[in-house]
Amino acid sequence: MTTSKSTQLTAPKSIVIKLGGSMLDGLNENFFANFKKLQATGHEIVIVHGGGPAINKALANNGISTTSINGIRVTSAEAIGIVQSTLVGQVNPALVHQLNKSGNQAIGLSGYDNQLLQCTILDKSTYGFVGEVQQVNTSFIEMLLKNGITPVISSISCTTDGEPLNINADTVASEIALAIKAESLQLVTDTPGIKIGGEIQETVTSEKVTDWIISGDIYGGMIPKVTAALDCLAAGIPSVQIVGDQLSGTTILQQEVYA
Template sequence: MAFVMKCGGSTLAALPDAFFGDLRDLQESGAQPVIVHGGGPAINETLGQLGIESRFEGGLRVTDEPTLEVVEMVLAGRINKQIVRRLQQSGAKALGLSGTDGRLIEAKPVANADVVGLVGDVTGVNAELIQGIVALGYLPVIAPIGIDAAGQRYNINADTAAGAVASHLGVATMIVVTDVPGIMRTVDGEKQVLPQVSFAQIEAMIASGEIYGGMIPKVRAAMACLTGDVREVLIVDGAAPRVLSRAVNEGNLGTRIVRE
């Protein structure tokens, strides 16, 4: 069974070795994991070192050509290979790819490209390439850079890319690995993880202040993954023991975000 996992680069870097061992065990048991990763904090850090300002509009990184050079260098280079190395150290077989390799992620400019620059929307995913890599026994690790027919590269939001990859692979559930156990609600003075929420419930909790601060972008990012065939997104804490095995085989942890 194939499943798509989305994780931020900084979250992945902080995960224990046991998480990668769990991925190896899943791969060896016949599951077919596909990873799509981000790397926002590492991109910000590198841009800062180079004296390039980080700017955002509506949650999207304003991307000119110099910024895109750094985005590709950090995502497809440093972060991607770091993940591949950790997987291989755990005994898994992994192969790192950028969305430009084999036209893996085809893209076009986003609607407000005049404001955000070289940011892309996904128009196609080379699912056959992903399936071929999986058939060879490798775990694909995908950096969200897109390309169009003319060869222009695009910076693609990792959540958008992950949702598109999952949808083109026909995966119904996507797992978003974060550093929180799920969406929390205070009940009788105690914080509890909500097992399932809808878009309407999330918006109401943001409006009431129950979902606040850094949790808002995490939840909105997970919602952005619900595209095409993806019916639900599961938010889990990557540091929890055997979290992926339990998510894939049992499913009774974290928070499921479902489309109405």
Template sequence: MSLSRDAATQFAQVLSEALPYIRRFVGKTLVIKYGGNAMESEELKTGFARDIVLMKAVGINPVVVHGGGPQIGDLLKRLDIQSQFIEGMRVTDSATMDVVEMVLGGQVNKSIVTLINQHGGSAIGLTGKDARLIRAKKTMATRQTPGMSQPEIIDIGQVGEVTGVNTDLLDMLVKGHFIPVIAPIGVGPDGESYNINADTVAGKVAEALRAEKLMLLTNIAGLMDKQGNVLTGLSTSEVDALIADGTIYGGMLPKIRCALDAVQGGVISSHIIDGRVPHAVLLEIFSDVGVGTLISNRKH
């Protein structure tokens, strides 16, 4: 069956628009944080896997970091282990950490690897414990209690922050034409496991690799102004101003700070994109319009 004339013209326009971007990003590393709705819908999961394989096929080097909070919550519930969150972070005792490792390092990681490989890629699944890929240390939560001058410091168990990334391992895999898929579990100096926010891990991996782009898939259209319009093409100073005037607040702040830190740490641009849109990753990379918010140190 041949394409109609209109369909053929539209197809050619899409390819023509993508070509300059493909040329620009050949040989570059892109770190993509994958989670949320994009990980739950079968259509979106398949589209994501095909997008990653296509990127590798045209000479771009994708590195995937994934979340899995809902899957962890589901298994904890089935095992009758209570979940508690403090300042947005899951309190992680040893029993919870066992579940986190089982779900992220096993179930979720391997399902993503399998899907990418089924669509022609060569994905390799890793946790931060493999070859000490993600070195970490324990972090504490702080909470400001009304009436107290100093914030309360709270022990939230095996929750960590990134102290280093084994870029030698990732460089070896990328040069070997593999697609690394990383579960956000860190390893401490004595071999202890740490549960780390996936956005944070993706940002630190992007910084360590001096990536061209950090892409954070979310469940919203992007960063919005007070009128509900999606903002894009933002400089780091403009983002700072939006935080200061209250446009960016609440649950969006950690994601924006992650994107901002990555750019300030040497990543060329960060993108907060709508993972509910089919092929959102390709649209953001290869089209003039994009599907989210772009933050960089320079104007585009």
């Protein structure tokens, strides 16, 4: 594919923003106004969302318990239907509604829609019905963005046979950022960045992050986030941040910047 220089210079920059389930409740209009500001400054936005707490509640209501391995939910045959109906049927439309109310043209999607996320099973004996993204339908996302539409994507997809699969939303966000060659990935969560010894870290290197996973200073739901960040940085996405609802937090760098 050839891209003319003038196209490169004028092309809008895309940002993938992942909203964690931990911070979705209680978001106000000021938060959503940030998206309009970004769009007004020439950015195209793709939103990916999770819904861990809503899924936990729905599973508990149905008497189903699940475990996680390094932040990845082990998803049994009885759990997958609940995960799917919670993310696609509840969390996604609620978020789309809030975005539309604040002036976005938001459209709710899952990995099923127009084969947005083509997946295989990650490792059935370890994780059950958890997907691994093999391909992203980038032309579909680009078509929506070109038409001023904001895709709001839940982390559910299926195998080629239509078997539903649960995917960690941080992983989906990084796969999409990589596929569309986004200029930035922002992972918005319930803590304003990575905390080590009680202190928020403003900038961290990929090397330190790897050490902190080994030492246990980074654990649970933070592991898929930093893994997503490292994958994006290694593939050349210039900027990856883990932030709170004020959109400030930790910037992850591929390597130390020396003054």
